[in-house]
Amino acid sequence: xxxxxxxxxxxxxxxxxxxxxxxxxxxxxxxxxxxxxxxxxxxxxxxxxxxxxxxxxxxxxxxxxxxxxxxxxxxxxxxxxxxxxxxxxxxxxxxxxxxxxxxxxxxxxxxxxxxxxxxxxxxxxxxxxxxxxxxxxxxxxxxxxxxxxxxxxxxxxxxxxxxxxxxxxxxxxxxxxxxxxxxxxxxxxxxxxxxxxxxxxxxxxxxxxxxxxxxxxxxxxxxxxxxxxxxxxxxxxxxxxxxxxxxxxxxxx
Ligand code: BEZ
Numbered sequence: 001x002x003x004x005x006x007x008x009x010x011x012x013x014x015x016x017x018x019x020x021x022x023x024x025x026x027x028x029x030x031x032x033x034x035x036x037x038x039x040x041x042x043x044x045x046x047x048x049x050x051x052x053x054x055x056x057x058x059x060x061x062x063x064x065x066x067x068x069x070x071x072x073x074x075x076x077x078x079x080x081x082x083x084x085x086x087x088x089x090x091x092x093x094x095x096x097x098x099x100x101x102x103x104x105x106x107x108x109x110x111x112x113x114x115x116x117x118x119x120x121x122x123x124x125x126x127x128x129x130x131x132x133x134x135x136x137x138x139x140x141x142x143x144x145x146x147x148x149x150x151x152x153x154x155x156x157x158x159x160x161x162x163x164x165x166x167x168x169x170x171x172x173x174x175x176x177x178x179x180x181x182x183x184x185x186x187x188x189x190x191x192x193x194x195x196x197x198x199x200x201x202x203x204x205x206x207x208x209x210x211x212x213x214x215x216x217x218x219x220x221x222x223x224x225x226x227x228x229x230x231x232x233x234x235x236x237x238x239x240x241x242x243x244x245x246x247x248x249x250x251x252x253x
Contacts, residue, residue: 064082110176
């Protein structure tokens with residue numbers, strides 16, 4: 001996945017990823033004295049937002065070197081590291097770990113939850129929001145239809161994301177040791193900016209389903225998907241993707 005992240009495109013065209021982080025920050029309810037970890041910080045905007053709000057001991061990590069390079073360039077005084085959620089080695093360092101729009105990329109959620117749990121101090125909290133069950137299903141189903149039409153084999157194991165239900169994810173949280181104190185699964189229709197909004201989205205994220213296909217096939221699939229989804233997702237002059245989120249809060253007691 002690493003080589004595919006384009007941090008500039010992410011900042012320019014997908015600012016909504018961090019713009020939508022504000023409600024999860026309300027659940028986090030940060031305190032200025034706390035040591036906080038932003039897991040999957042992207043190019044660092046939420047770290048900066050919290051720092052400016054007075055949270056001085058905040059650190060951002062991301063598995064993508066490109067993202068961290070861009071975060072360091074944008075905010076050279078803030079603390080960022082390249083680290084994978086499943087391989088963190090922090091031991092009881094943080095009062096809170098939060099994560100926005102990232103954990104659907106982590107296909108070994110049990111490992112991530114174990115390392116999040118270990119990284120928290122006793123009494124610490126974990127707050128996260130990411131794609132929940134049924135997320136972007138309309139788009140995914142349309143891509144799969146194109147695979148069938150083009151006789152391209154599709155193996156569910158190549159599905160790039162983990163979109164759990166509340167039951168599935170909170171069970172994993174409990175197994176890791178958390179007391180789950182809140183969980184939500186909700187629709188969050190998401191505008192994709194401009195007339196090429198869906199094409200941009202497919203360019204950035206669809207590619208994870210298009211691995212090993214040649215460029216002409218990808219272009220044909222993307223064009224067909226766009227055309228076929230117009231009746232469902234082009235709403236009053238805008239592309240609106242069928243995002244569904246899961247938001248959770250757990251305590252280490
Ligand atoms: C999401 O934020 O839900 C998401 C983004 C890209 C691909 C899949 C899901």
